[in-house]
Amino acid sequence: MSEIVFDNVWKEYGDQIVLEKISLSIASRAFVALVGPSGCGKTTFLKMLLGEEAPTQGQITIDGVPLVAEPGPDRGVVFQRYSVFPHLTVLGNVMLGKVFRAAPVTARLFGAARRAARDEAMALIAEVGLAGSEDKYPAQLSGGMQQRLALAQALIMRPKVLLLDEPFGALDPGIRADIHVLMKRLWHETELTVVMVTHDMREAFTLGTRVIAFERPRDRPEERERYGALLSRDIDIWPPRIAGAPLSNTPDQDDLVAPLGHGQDDLAPTQGG
Amino acid sequence: MRWINRKPSPGVRTLLMLAPFVLLVIAYGLGSMARLADNPSDKLLPALGTMVDAINRMAFVPDVRTGEYVLWSDTGASLGRLSIALGLSTLIALVTGMVVGMLPYVRALLAPFIATISMVPPLALLPILFIVLGLGETAKIALIVIGVAPAMIRDLALRVQELPREQITKAETLGASSWQIALRVVLPQILPRLITCLRLQLGPAWLFLIAAEAISADSGLGYRIFLVRRYLSMDVIFPYVAWITLLAVIANFALDRLRIAVFPWSNLEAR
Numbered sequence: 001m002s003e004i005v006f007d008n009v010w011k012e013y014g015d016q017i018v019l020e021k022i023s024l025s026i027a028s029r030a031f032v033a034l035v036g037p038s039g040c041g042k043t044t045f046l047k048m049l050l051g052e053e054a055p056t057q058g059q060i061t062i063d064g065v066p067l068v069a070e071p072g073p074d075r076g077v078v079f080q081r082y083s084v085f086p087h088l089t090v091l092g093n094v095m096l097g098k099v100f101r102a103a104p105v106t107a108r109l110f111g112a113a114r115r116a117a118r119d120e121a122m123a124l125i126a127e128v129g130l131a132g133s134e135d136k137y138p139a140q141l142s143g144g145m146q147q148r149l150a151l152a153q154a155l156i157m158r159p160k161v162l163l164l165d166e167p168f169g170a171l172d173p174g175i176r177a178d179i180h181v182l183m184k185r186l187w188h189e190t191e192l193t194v195v196m197v198t199h200d201m202r203e204a205f206t207l208g209t210r211v212i213a214f215e216r217p218r219d220r221p222e223e224r225e226r227y228g229a230l231l232s233r234d235i236d237i238w239p240p241r242i243a244g245a246p247l248s249n250t251p252d253q254d255d256l257v258a259p260l261g262h263g264q265d266d267l268a269p270t271q272g273g
Numbered sequence: 274m275r276w277i278n279r280k281p282s283p284g285v286r287t288l289l290m291l292a293p294f295v296l297l298v299i300a301y302g303l304g305s306m307a308r309l310a311d312n313p314s315d316k317l318l319p320a321l322g323t324m325v326d327a328i329n330r331m332a333f334v335p336d337v338r339t340g341e342y343v344l345w346s347d348t349g350a351s352l353g354r355l356s357i358a359l360g361l362s363t364l365i366a367l368v369t370g371m372v373v374g375m376l377p378y379v380r381a382l383l384a385p386f387i388a389t390i391s392m393v394p395p396l397a398l399l400p401i402l403f404i405v406l407g408l409g410e411t412a413k414i415a416l417i418v419i420g421v422a423p424a425m426i427r428d429l430a431l432r433v434q435e436l437p438r439e440q441i442t443k444a445e446t447l448g449a450s451s452w453q454i455a456l457r458v459v460l461p462q463i464l465p466r467l468i469t470c471l472r473l474q475l476g477p478a479w480l481f482l483i484a485a486e487a488i489s490a491d492s493g494l495g496y497r498i499f500l501v502r503r504y505l506s507m508d509v510i511f512p513y514v515a516w517i518t519l520l521a522v523i524a525n526f527a528l529d530r531l532r533i534a535v536f537p538w539s540n541l542e543a544r
Contacts, residue, residue, distance in 0.1 A: 052442060073448035082437035087461045087538050096457065097447035107453040139541035157447055 002028050002062055002074075002160035002193045004049070009058035010228070011044055017228035018044050022058070024212070024231060029243040031187055031194040033204035036214035040229040042197045045214070046165055049195060050077055062161065073097070076154030078167045083150035084138045090149055091134040094121040097157045121156060128152045128182060144175035148182065155190060164196035168203065180206055188246050209243075211235045319508040327508040343497065344516070350492040352520070354410060355482055358417035359471065362478075365418070366425035367467055371459060373426065374433025375451070384430065391423030396484055403489060413485035420481040421474045425467075432466045433459055465539035468532040472525050479521055 004026040011019040019041040026032055034042045047053040048060060054069040061067065062074070071077070084093050098117035099109050109117055125134060128148040138146050147167055154162060168176045168183075184207060187194055198204050204211045213233035216224070281289060298321075305318040319327075332344040339346075372379045373387070399416055406412040436459065444458045486495030494517055501509045533540045 050442065050446070071442050071445035073446060075446055077443060077446050079439045079443070082439035083443055085440060085443075085458060085462075086541075087536070096444075096449075099457070100444075100447050100449040100453050104450065104453065107449075107456045137538040137541055139538065153443075154446065159446070 003064075004161065004193065004195075005061045005064075007059045007061070009048065009055045009060060011041065011048060011053065012056045012228075016225050019214070020228040020230055022231055024234070026193060026195065026210075029191070029193055031207060031209045031241070031243070032196065033208035033211045034195065034197045034214065035199065035201060035204050035211060036229065036232075037216075038199070040214040040216055042214055043165060046163055046195065046197050049161070050075060050163055073101075073157050074159055075161045075163060076157055076159035077163045077165070078147065078150040078154055080166045080169050083167075084146055084153060086138050089135050089137055090125060090130055090141070091118070091121055093138070093149055094125055094152045094156055097153065101157075121152075124152045124156055125149075128186075142175075144171050144179055147171065147179060151182070151186065155186065158191070160191070160193060162192050162194045164194065164198075166197055166199065169199065176203070183207060184246070188244050192243075205237065209237055209241045211237065316505045316507055319511070323508045324512055327506070328512045331509060331512070344513075347492055347494045347497050347513075348516070348520070350490075350496075351482060351486065351494040354413050354486075354493070355417070355478060357410075358414045358482070359421070359474070359478055361414070362418050362422040362425055362474070363467060363471055365422045366429055366470070367463070369426045370429025371433060371455060371463065374430040375455060375459060380430070387423055387426055387430075391427060393419075395420035395481060399485065399488065408489045413482065413490070416485045417478050417481045421478050424477075425470050425474060428470050429463060429467060432463055436462060461536075465532050465536040468528050472528045475521050475524055479517065483517075 006022050006024050009019065009022040010017070022045070034045060036042050044053060048055055049067075051067060051069055051071045059066055077083070085096070088096065095109075095117050098120065099107060102113055102117070103109055122131075122134065125131060128151055130145060130148055130152065133141065133145065138149065141149065150167070168179055171179065180203070186192070187207075196204075196207065211233070212231060212235075214229045215232035216227065216229045217232070218224075218227040301318065302321060305320050308315045308318050309320060328344075332342060335341060336343050369383070369387070373383050374380070395416055398419060399412075402412040402415050402419075406415055440458060441454060444454045449457070482493075483495030483498070486493040487499040490496040494513055498510050498513050
């Protein structure tokens with residue numbers, strides 16, 4: 001399992017305090033949505049969880065083990081942009097994690113090993129609704145399809161934690177609603193704890209089991225440098241969403257945006273969501 | 274309609290493309306005729322026919338002394354030097370550029386040094402190269418490498434650093450080691466740029482080649498030009514210059530085609 005604990009974490013850049021006194025514990029298989037105004041440290045929080053940044057004070061642990069200050073295969077990530085490799089096809093992008101694991105020196109797979117990795121990747125590609133686009137390059141995909149690809153690419157590693165940094169922020173509402181459905185299904189079907197940064201309240205409440213808000217309580221210009229953002233709200237969604245047990249009575253989709261079926265995201269016809 | 278919105282049709286485009294070349298030839302022809310009318314033995318602007326004779330003599334008649342076809346042996350010598358030098362530069366630039374761009378320790382060690390070296394005027398080093406490495410091929414190749422490689426290294430290192438940080442992070446979350454990231458993420462994305470970088474360095478490379486050949490060589494396009502200069506043989510020099518230009522244009526075009534053929538994704542429009 002994968003319980004994430006922040007123990008009195010502070011983050012400072014030089015004199016600038018960004019985050020203060022962050023203490024929280026994220027249960028295994030939760031779907032946490034981080035919201036807050038721009039510049040309140042949401043992305044910094046995610047970067048610490050990712051291992052790109054180390055906390056100035058305090059400690060982050062996953063299952064009691066302190067986090068290494070380096071990104072690793074136990075934590076998958078999808079960014080708003082640049083999440084996929086432009087020089088690899090859809091299949092190449094999804095297979096890459098498998099290849100890294102199996103071939104430390106050549107970073108390439110051949111023969112049976114390659115076929116196995118290929119089959120697994122193909123299944124995952126179909127799962128996210130990209131069947132038929134295996135040989136396309138990311139630049140030939142729409143924004144929504146690129147994010148689906150990024151999800152598949154991250155999930156093939158079977159990470160314990162999936163970090164999402166405004167992953168659907170650049171998509172238009174219809175496509176975003178479709179990908180929300182996919183995201184929920186993946187969360188239900190995979191052993192995943194998800195932490196998602198978003199600036200879209202609706203998205204936070206549509207997807208999350210728990211919504212956490214960061215805010216700077218002292219935001220006057222003369223205070224801004226010495227006081228960082230605090231954890232200001234921590235809301236558990238009611239009725240509780242439980243991973244692996246989709247509720248029939250809460251809509252998985254933003255209700256105002258009616259699904260328009262195929263075509264809106266140029267999906268391959270085999271896509272079922 | 275505004276001028277910025279008017280676009281030529283394909284036919285007009287071809288016409289416009291050819292116009293400056295044709296005008297240049299006509300202008301030359303007129304100038305040449307005017308001078309030759311004044312003085313039929315004028316050597317400065319030889320008639321086009323005289324140049325055709327010269328080309329014929331250089332390219333298709335064996336030299337009486339050596340039995341070689343001069344234009345072809347010169348071209349072979351020059352292209353040989355150029356390709357060895359550019360091959361070496363490319364290899365050095367690729368390896369150095371990648372480690373400088375990827376590894377902060379190597380960057381701290383080498384980036385300021387390479388930036389300084391690239392400011393040394395290579396032609397000022399030419400006498401030293403000839404003294405240290407002798408008058409043979411080594412000195413000429415070294416001059417081109419010294420002239421071209423630092424700029425290529427800097428360009429590639431910058432390109433490596435320009436790769437979105439997100440991509441590197443993503444590769445790390447996929448479990449990649451530094452070596453695997455170099456091999457599968459950085460290298461393939463840098464290779465198209467390496468080809469473009471090489472194209473941009475063709476001009477300087479020719480410059481250094483001709484400078485080196487002019488000073489000390491026994492064959493080569495630059496050598497020939499500076500040899501016949503003594504007899505004011507413009508009828509040879511003009512075709513040689515045109516030939517060098519043509520070779521450079523072909524190399525430039527071929528490298529770009531190669532990039533698109535080998536790395537099709539590099540030509541897809543970036544989103």
